[in-house]
Amino acid sequence: MMLSDPSKKYRPFVAVDLPDRQWPSKRIETPPQWCSVDLRDGNQSLIDPMDQERKQRFFDMLVKIGFKQIEVGFPSASQTDFDFVRTLIEEDRIPEDVTIQVLTQARTHLIDRSFEALKGAKNAIVHVYNATDPMFRRVVFNVDKSECVEIAVDATRQIRSRMLEAPETNWTFQYSPELFTTTEMDFAVKIVEAVMDAYQPTPEHRMIVNLPATVEVATPNNYADQVEWFCRHVNNRESLIVSVHPHNDRGTGVAAAELTLMAGADRVEGTLFANGERTGNVDIVTLAMNMYTQGVHPQLDFSNITPIMREVEYCNQLPVHPRHPYVGDLVFTAFSGSHQDAIKKGMAARREDPEAVWAVPYLPIDPLDVGRSYEAVIRVNSQSGKGGVSYLLEQEHGIELPRRLSMEFSQVVQEVAERTGKEITSQMIYQAFADEYLEQDSPMALISHRLSSEPDSPKVTLEAMIEANGERQALQGQGNGPLAAFIKALAAAGHDVEIIDYHEHSRGQGADAEAIAYVEVRIEGKAVFGVGTDESITSASMKGVLSAINRHRSSQPAAANVTADSLV
Known part of the structure; x- marks a missing residue:
């Protein structure tokens, strides 16, 4: 059970002394070097690791997205990984501009096995690591600081020698002081400088030093302080590519990565959708899209994000959360009525000036930019309001409800949503609208109808044939327009109707276009809406009036036809 005083068991992280830190005032203005570690770090965390087919599909997808550095495995520790690396090389599946990376522990036989796997590669990064954290030095490996440095330096010398033996490959060396964030900062610098002395990087041929948050132990600002401190104190900084590898144990991996880039990091290792040990690695998709929303292209292409998500789900055999930033099935969806109303208004303003800077409430990014449509932006349930209902009718069915009609019809949908307890789809909303207004023909x-006018008269004469209670009835009236003439004709037949408000617009385009008329009338002192559609706007307006009359006389709302069974 949780302790009443956790301070007796746990200690707060000791922050770096950096009172003149510079990173808080910096901005991310260029993308980092990206390295996907999905096929190694991500893969080793899976319940069922990827087989060759899944690994190849994942690799091909990463290349298509635009990754230039891909850690493809731990070939010295896994025959599956070894075989996969050999397949990539022997079958020439690695593009010229892509560098593969392999991980190895700082042991001679494992280093040799890694180079055996990489034989014939055009571009390769050899990534070696050893734990530098004091607890690991003491508890796990039983080495002191000098012995820890010796392990790293010996491995570096072996790797450099093996690289010189294979000049046909464009080699890059990477060293990670594992558990960097819990290592004493002065010792982290000392061991990295010792490795640099052994490898001899230059500004023209830099080595990568990877500073991993192997276990996330503090707030993201501390990681940024550590990276800035390291960059200030390490010698020959211009010969280094400083890389970070954030994990997500505290749930702040993305923030940690962003702050370390502000603090001077050049490179990020992570995975798509944050798969990794424990709570996962940093999510490169979120990082990249965060940059994109700030006007910085990440140089990774997520223009069609849903197929990427589905492919990752297939390869990892893990689902992506529906609320995952930028990607989840529900991430662009609003159910709340106030949110829906704001989005609806924002989208309307956007249509008036589609080239303007993106500014739509509750949507930090245009869904179209990642291959999503606007169809799922607003969905309706019992928490929704008139804005969501109107938006779906307009976007998907071309029906632009006047404000008062929108308020009235939202109550119809609300009743259905509360009665069923389920989400109401766009098609169901349209069907409820049709039942309530368009199909009120009894x-x-x-x-039929016919219009005529005298040459010098502003009035028109309307002759109409209607069916009333199963019998045909001829009507005739005269007015300043077709609708006014129809109202006069109805009055002459005993149906007193007063027009309160009227709206019309076209629906659809070309040969399929039709007119839709929204008519608000007063009958027996009560305001009632009716809606009519027809190829002719005159017919549509007359049908709208009859729809209102029929609704007034109806004792059973047509919306009741939408039942719980119809939602299944």
Whole structure:
């Protein structure tokens, strides 16, 4: 059980003394070097590690996205990884501009095995590591600081020698002081400088020093302080590519990566959608898209994010959370009525000036930029309001409800949502709208009409045939327009109707276009809406009036036809 006083068991992280830190005032203005470690770090964390087929699919996808550095495995520790690296090389599956990376422990036979796997590669990074944290030195490996340095230096010399034996490969050396964030900073610098002395990097041929948050133990600002401190104190900084490898044990891996880039890091190792040991690695997709929303292209292509997500789910055999930033199935979806109303208004403003800087409430990015449509932006359930209902009708069915009608119809949908307890789809909303307004053709329905006018008269004469209670009835009226004439004709037949408000627009394009008319009338002192559609705007307006009359006379709302069974 949780302790009443956790300070008796746990100690706070000791921060770096860096009172003049510079990183808080910096901005990320260029993307880092990206290295995907999905096929190694991500793969080793899976319940069922990837087989050759899944590994190849994942590798090909990473190349297509634009990764230039891909850690493809731990060939000295796994025959599957060894065989995969050999397949990539022997079958010439690595593009000229892509560098593969392999990880090895600082042991001679494992280093030799790694070079055996890489034989014939055009571009390769050999990544060696040893633990430098005081607890690991004491508890796990039983070595002191000098012995720890000796392990790293000996491995570096062996790797440099093996690289010189194979000049046909463009080699890059990478060293990681594992558990950097819990290593004494002065010792971290000391061991890296010892490795640099053994490898002899230059500004023209730099080595990578990877500073991993192997276990995330502090707030992200501490990691940034450590990286800035390291970059200030290490000798020959210009000969280094400083890389970070954040994990997510505290749930702040993305923030940690961003702050370390501000603090001077040049490179990020991570995975797609944050798969990795324990709570995962830093999520490169979120990092990259965060940059994109700030106007910085990450040089990775997530233009069609959903197929990428599905491929990763297949290869990892793990689902991506529906609320995952930028990617999840629900991430661009609003159910809340107030959110929906704001989004609807923002999208309307966007249509007026589509070239303007993106500014739509609640949407930090245009869904179209990652291959999503606007269809899923607003979805309706019992928490939704008129904005969401109107938005879906307009976006997917071309129905632009007047404000008061929108308020009225949202109550119809709300009743259905509360009664069923389920999400209401766009098609169900349209069907409810059709039942409530468009299909109200009883007891009165329009059969036909004919208009005529005198040459010098502003008035028109309307002759209409309607069906009332199953019997045909001829009507005639005169007015300043077709709708006014129809109202007069109805009054002459005993149906007193007063027009309160009227809206119309076209729906669809070309030969399939039709007119839709929204009519608000007063009948027996009560305001009632009706809606009509037809190829002719005159017919549509007349149908709208009859729809209102029929709704007024109806004792059973048509929306009741939408039942719980119809939602299954």
